[in-house]
Amino acid sequence: MQPLIINLTEKKVVIAGGGRIAARKARVLHGENALITFVAPEMSEEVIQLSEEKNYTLIYRKAIQADFYEAALVILATNNREANQALAKALPSHQFVCVVDEFEEGNVTFPATIRRGHLQVAVTSNGSSPKLTRKLKKELEAQFDSSWEPYTAFLKRCRELIKQLPLSFEEKSELLWELLEDPYRISEEEQKKKWNELYARKK
Structure with a gap:
């Protein structure tokens, strides 16, 4: 399977299911501004609350194939194994489908993800060991602490500025590599000095 980072802003996501797992998948997408629809005979309080917060x-009723037309992403999270399997088989092969209780029946999986500002790191065991995935996520959370949030914002600003400088491609590349040195990540003072230095070169 090929990892992809997909922008789901304003994209239609349909979740078959209204229970705990369906709510958990929706929370993963909570900050993505996706247009989420839940289809299920009954909805949990958590799903109802999420829907009130985000206008989902x-x-x-029970999900049918027509519910998933034009969906950028389908999540099959009913509490019925046979229903998930039947829906997965009915959907076209080109549609992105996550089957929560049988990884191999879909073509999409949700990796464990950490976000630190503009940095996003995802890890998955492709269904072989969810516990390993959780373990690695904890290790990554410790490795990439909160200092990476302002640092990635600094990198973004600097990259945009460097692109405007009257320098060769090689010179710009050298500057970008320099910004990856640890002092710029851990010292706000070093970041300010470097920013001022780069800005002065623009004038």
Whole structure:
């Protein structure tokens, strides 16, 4: 399987299911501004609360194939193994589908993800060991602490500025590599000095 980072802003996501797992998948997408619809005969309090917070759509009945037309992402999270399997088989092969209780029946999995500002790191065992995935996520959370949030913002600003400088490609590349040295990540003072230095070169 090929990892991808997909922008789901304003994209239609349909979740078959209204229970704990369906809510958990929706929370993963909570900050993505996706247009989420839940389809299930019954909805948990957690799903209802999420829908009130984010204006998600709730459809109170069993999911049918037509519910997933034009969906950028389908999540099959009913509490019925046979229903998930039948829906997965009915959907076209080009559609992105996550089957929460049988990894191999879909073509999408949700990796464990950490975010630190503009940095996003994802890890998955592709269904072989969810516990390993959780273990690695904890290790990555410790490795990439909160200092990476302002640092990645600094890198973004500097990259945009460096692109405007009247320098050769090689010179710009050298500057970008220099910004990856540890002092710029851990010292706000070093970041300010470097920013001022780069800005002066623009004038």
